[in-house]
Amino acid sequence: xxxxxxxxxxxxxxxxxxxxxxxxxxxxxxxxxxxxxxxxxxxxxxxxxxxxxxxxxxxxxxxxxxxxxxxxxxxxxxxxxxxxxxxxxxxxxxxxxxxxxxxxxxxxxxxxxxxxxxxxxxxxxxxxxxxxxxxxxxxxxxxxxxxxxxxxxxxxxxxxxxxxxxxxxxxxxxxxxxxxxxxxxxxxxxxxxxxxxxxxxxxxxxxxxxxxxxxxxxxxxxxxxxxxxxxxxxxxxxxxxxxxxxxxxxxxxxxxxxxxxxxxxxxxxxxxxxxxxxxxxxxxxxxxxx
Numbered sequence: 001x002x003x004x005x006x007x008x009x010x011x012x013x014x015x016x017x018x019x020x021x022x023x024x025x026x027x028x029x030x031x032x033x034x035x036x037x038x039x040x041x042x043x044x045x046x047x048x049x050x051x052x053x054x055x056x057x058x059x060x061x062x063x064x065x066x067x068x069x070x071x072x073x074x075x076x077x078x079x080x081x082x083x084x085x086x087x088x089x090x091x092x093x094x095x096x097x098x099x100x101x102x103x104x105x106x107x108x109x110x111x112x113x114x115x116x117x118x119x120x121x122x123x124x125x126x127x128x129x130x131x132x133x134x135x136x137x138x139x140x141x142x143x144x145x146x147x148x149x150x151x152x153x154x155x156x157x158x159x160x161x162x163x164x165x166x167x168x169x170x171x172x173x174x175x176x177x178x179x180x181x182x183x184x185x186x187x188x189x190x191x192x193x194x195x196x197x198x199x200x201x202x203x204x205x206x207x208x209x210x211x212x213x214x215x216x217x218x219x220x221x222x223x224x225x226x227x228x229x230x231x232x233x234x235x236x237x238x239x240x241x242x243x244x245x246x247x248x249x250x251x252x253x254x255x256x257x258x259x260x261x262x263x264x265x266x267x268x269x270x271x272x273x274x275x276x277x278x279x280x281x282x283x284x285x286x287x288x289x290x
Contacts (some may be wrong), residue, residue, distance in 0.1 A: 008043025008099060016151035017056065020112075021159060028163035029115060029170075032056035034108035034148045039068070043099040052091070059111045060119045061089040062169075064144050068103025072096070072130050079130035084137040086173070087130045088119050106144045110166060118170045125226050134173055143169045174229065188213040189227045192220065196232070200239055201263040206232050236263075241277050244270070248286045255282045 015035040024030050033056045037043070051057060063072065063081065070081040075093040080100065089095050091109065122132070134140040147165055150157040157165075195212045196204070209232055210220040224232050240262045247258045259270030274282050 006043065006045065008040045010038040010040065013037045013039075014148075014152070016148065018151060018154075024159040024163065025112070027113075028159055029110060029112040029166035030159065030162060031147065031151075031166070032059060032109045032111055034151065035106075036145070036148055037103075037105045037107065039099040039103045039105065041099050041101060043097070043103075045097040047091070047095045052095075057109060058092050059109050060115045061091050061107060061109050062144065063087040063089060063097065064106040064141055066104040066106065066141065068105075069100040070103055070105060071098040071100050074130055077128060077130055081131040085131045085133050086140060088123055088132070088173075089130065090116070090119060106141065106148055108144060108148060112163070113167075115170070118174075122170075122173050125222075132173070136172070139172065140169065143172075188215060188220070189224055192224060192232070193228075193235075196236055196239070200236065200243070201261065203263075204236070237273060238277060240264075241274055244274060244282065245278075245285060245289070248282055249289055258282070 013036060015033070015037075017033050018031050020028070020030040020032075046052070063070065064086045065081045065083050067083050069083075070087070072079055072081055072087045072089060073094070073096040074089050075095070079087065081087045089097075123130075143165060147157075147162065147169075150162070191213050192209055195209060206217045206221060210217040213220065215223070221231060224230070224235070228235060230238070244258050244262045247253055247261065248255075251258075253261065255271070256267040259267045262270070264270035264273070271282060274285075278285065
C-alpha cells in the first residue's frame with residue numbers, strides 16, 4: 001500500500017501496485033496498479049508526466065466516480081464523468097484526468113488476454129464519449145472496490161479469482177444502455193428481431209428493416225448493436241448460417257440448394273460466408289458437425 005503525493009490527491013487516498021506471476025501474465029486478466037482516490041479540484045493528471053510513461057500505466061484503465069465529477073480526455077474525445085458513471089480509457093493514447101469538484105474515485109489499470117478488445121468493443125457503442133452509466137452502478141462499484149481493496153492484504157484473493165472477477169466486470173459493462181428502454185412489446189429491437197425472423201430468407205436491407213419500425217437506418221443500426229451486440233447484417237448472416245447447419249444435417253439437399261434456400265444468391269458466396277463465420281466449409285460440417 002502506498003500513500004500518493006500527487007497534487008490534489010488527499011491523504012486518505014490509497015494506491016497499489018501489482019506485479020503478476022509469470023502464469024498470470026500469460027493467461028489471465030490482471031491489475032498493474034489501482035487506487036481509491038479522494039481528490040480536490042487541484043487533481044489534474046496529464047500524460048506528459050513521468051508516471052504516465054511507466055509500463056504499468058500504459059494500458060487499459062477503468063475510472064469509476066463515486067461522488068463528484070471528473071473531466072476525462074482520451075485521443076481527442078472528452079467527457080464529464082459523473083457519480084455512478086465509469087470511464088474507459090486507453091492510456092497508450094493521449095489522456096488527461098481532472099477533478100471538476102471534490103471527488104471520490106476508484107480506478108484500475110488492467111492488462112492481459114483481450115482487455116484492449118473489450119474496451120474497444122464497449123466504446124464502439126458510442127465512439128464520441130468516454131463516460132458510460134453501467135447497467136448496475138452499485139454492482140460495478142462493489143466489484144471494483146473488492147478488487148482494489150484486495151491489495152491492502154495481498155494474497156487473500158488468488159490471481160485466478162482476480163482474473164475471473166475482472167472478466168465478469170468487463171462482461172457486465174458490455175451492455176451499456178444510454179436510454180431507458182420501452183416495454184418489450186414496444187421495443188423496436190424486439191420488433192426488428194421478429195421482422196428479420198419472418199423475412200430471414202428474403203432480400204431485406206437495413207433500410208427495409210429500419211422502415212419496419214419507422215427509424216433511420218443509422219439510428220436502427222446503433223440501437224440494434226447496443227442491445228444485441230450484432231449489426232443487423234451480422235445478425236441476419238448468423239441466423240441464416242444456423243438455418244443452413246440444420247438443413248445440412250437433416251436433409252439431402254445439395255449445398256447449392258441450401259445456399260439458395262437460406263437466402264444466398266450463389267453457392268460461392270454461401271460457402272465463403274459459412275466458412276468465415278464457422279471456421280469450416282459446409283461440406284466438412286455435414287461430414288463432421290462441430
